[in-house]
Amino acid sequence: MVLDTFLISGLFHVVMLIGLALLLHLQLGLSRIANFGVVGFWGVGLYAFGVLYVRVDWPFGDPIQFVVCAALATVAAGLCGLLVGWLIADLDVDGVMVGTLGFATAVALLATTEQDLTGGALGMGGLRFPYDTGDVAVNELIWLLVLVALVAGILAYVWLVHRNPYGRLLIAIGSNEPLAKSLGKPATRTKLGLFTVTSALMGLLGAMYGVMVRFLEVSSLGIELTLAAVVGLVVGGSVRVLGAVVGVLLTVGVFDIVIQSYIPLPADWYTQTIPLLREVMFGLALILVLVFRPLGLLGHMRRDRLMKRIHGA
């Protein structure tokens, strides 16, 4: 069997972004926490995992070492979520955007300057899969399947939240926080709890990405990841369960896999033109959706159905 590693890493990227967009859906779509620092929490997980795994002398080897590092990386991202969430708790949307964006910038800056730990701008190797089949492509394929399982778990969790009083409470807090404060349970704490858990999971996705690429680069901590998650979510519909999935498939999926794999683009485009083209297309998709279907591709369907109900059709 011939495995296309380009396709596998492309799929990994898409599935990971679906995971991030689903988590962002809980934050932005339901609770209206405008997290523009997705890459920061993801990056904390990525770098915490890498540094712990490579730089620390653990008394045990894989797979325990791997699991411990991944767990600690998840906790580290969660703690960042708790701290950032606490700082932005009472800010308005602008404040939240600036605050989370600032956090992501700080993470990228730290990863660059703390060279001894992170390798700085040169990057850091030494990561590996917690198993070895002898074939890199097979290793990567297995890792992709592990990620698919994790993201499927996140999807199931999101689906459950939607069917639970907890989800209603999140929407209530998101749509009218002052009123939610007088409901009889601490609204701020509920919001903070959600932000902590979702940030932790973003960190876990970062750790998993580190294993897949086996090399940490500060260039991965730029705004592109956040933008891809936000664009995917908004294009699909930020308030629907499947919005994140459909949106990411239609943006990142179409561009990174369909266009890059199956359309013969000139080889010299890959370094500069394609990344630029990607941002332009994402921006365009976002504008088109906001103009023609402000609730996202799936969001519109719900409104149609609502209209039918109102008019008794």
Add this chain to the structure above:
Amino acid sequence: MSDTTRVLEVSGLRAGYDGIAVLDEVDFTVGDEVFAILGANGAGKTTLLATLARLNPLMAGTVTFRGTDISRMRAYQSAGLGVGYVPQERGVFPDLTVMDNLRVGGMFGDRSVSERIDEVFAFFPDLKRKLNLRAGTLSGGESRMVACGRALMQEPTLLLLDEPTAGLSPLYVSTFFEAIRRIRVERQVAIVVAEQNATQALGVADRVMVLSLGQKSAVMDASELTTEQLKHAYQI
């Protein structure tokens, strides 16, 4: 009011915004009754109710609810004790359906939610036909009913209503006041209602307090309030 039923005791209350007091030295006691707060625009009715609901900080004084000092509590804590609050504006969760607004209100009680929803329908039967609509799409009057229903779902023993009928048609106003009267009687809920519709409010209220800027507020039986005093309160 009998001395045994002191639902709410307010003494020396000072409240306002950014360190500047809007209200000062407000004292009154509410029993098991309908207690109306009258006053012109800007007199501080909303400020007072939001402070009682613990959404505004108390700058001085104490608020005691059924024997418990709630002056330093957060809104969710006093709500948990039984203080229900219906704000003047933004009283619903616009992204949730009417049904889910009621459910979210009933999230934290012990009794069955559907049973409580049925009780809300008994006061506001019109809501039955709107259950699946997003609260954000409702008319002003409908959303007041949802807001009030949501507060009732929390099974409060004191209900703070901030101008529940402002800007609504006369028919609606009398329907709503009838609902208030029934809630008071059937649910044994003490009600504090801020109002501009003085005549209607006086029709259901047992006692009234007139708030006017820079003056000591006066509390009296609803039947005692003279037209002169009313005119003065509204600065007309």
